[in-house]
Amino acid sequence: MTTTPAAAVTAALAAAQTAADAAQWAAAAAHARHAAALATALATAAAPAPVPVPVPPRASVPPSAAPAGPVPGAGASxxxxxxxxxxxxxxxxxxxxxxxxxxxxxxxxxxxxxxxxxxxxxxxxxxxxxxxxxxxxxxxxxxxxxxx
Structure with a gap:
């Protein structure tokens, strides 16, 4: 049985397409494995310990001081x-x-x-x-x- 040139080309294209599909599936599977490994690593990783930040002490507000001078009377301006x-x-x-x-x-x-x-x-x-x-x-x- 002899094959026509068109049939040979079609067969070659089908084989190339099959190889490309297989490569694409392999890449997708590798990506899925990588994503699963990353998710597992993130889930099991311990959160870093919080780092204490030094806070400067607040200056105290002076206690209620008596007003300077005498209290103005009722007729004060x-x-x-x-x-x-x-x-x-x-x-x-x-x-x-x-x-x-x-x-x-x-x-x-x-x-x-x-x-x-x-x-x-x-x-x-x-x-x-x-x-x-x-x-x-x-x-x-x-x-x-x-x-x-």
């Missing part, structure tokens, strides 16, 4: 009251100082402290809290951040 509030050591001291003041006096102190846009509808306790936060709490907070 807004500027004197603002200066007293800026020297208060704690927000509690400032809130206690502002406790009995009228809303008009609180508005004047708010202006002296540097608070802008105080709505007329703001209640006296809310205004008192805002003054304390602006004059005392923020200063203490940023002093702590600066020393950190």
């Amino acid at each position: 807004a500027a004197e009251s603002a200066a007293y509030l800026r020297s208060c050591g704690t927000a509690t001291d400032g809130a206690a100082y502002l406790a009995g003041m009228s809303k008009d006096a609180l508005r004047a102190i708010a202006t002296a402290v540097g608070i802008t846009r105080v709505p007329a509808s703001m209640s006296a306790p809310a205004l008192r809290d805002r003054i304390v936060q602006h004059a005392i709490t923020a200063r203490i907070k940023f002093a702590g951040l600066r020393s950190w």
Whole structure:
């Protein structure tokens, strides 16, 4: 039986394709073995021990110091009251100082402290809290951040 040239070419191409498919399957199998080995190695590998990082000690914030100078009286000006509030050591001291003041006096102190846009509808306790936060709490907070 004689083969035609076309049949010989077809047979050669089929053999080449079979060889290429076999090589591709071998590569895929090798890849699968490698991936399985890698997954096993990662699953059994122990996590590295955490390395302690030294943390510098925080500078201590000074304890509540008594305000410098005498406490301004009931007839004190807004500027004197603002200066007293800026020297208060704690927000509690400032809130206690502002406790009995009228809303008009609180508005004047708010202006002296540097608070802008105080709505007329703001209640006296809310205004008192805002003054304390602006004059005392923020200063203490940023002093702590600066020393950190």
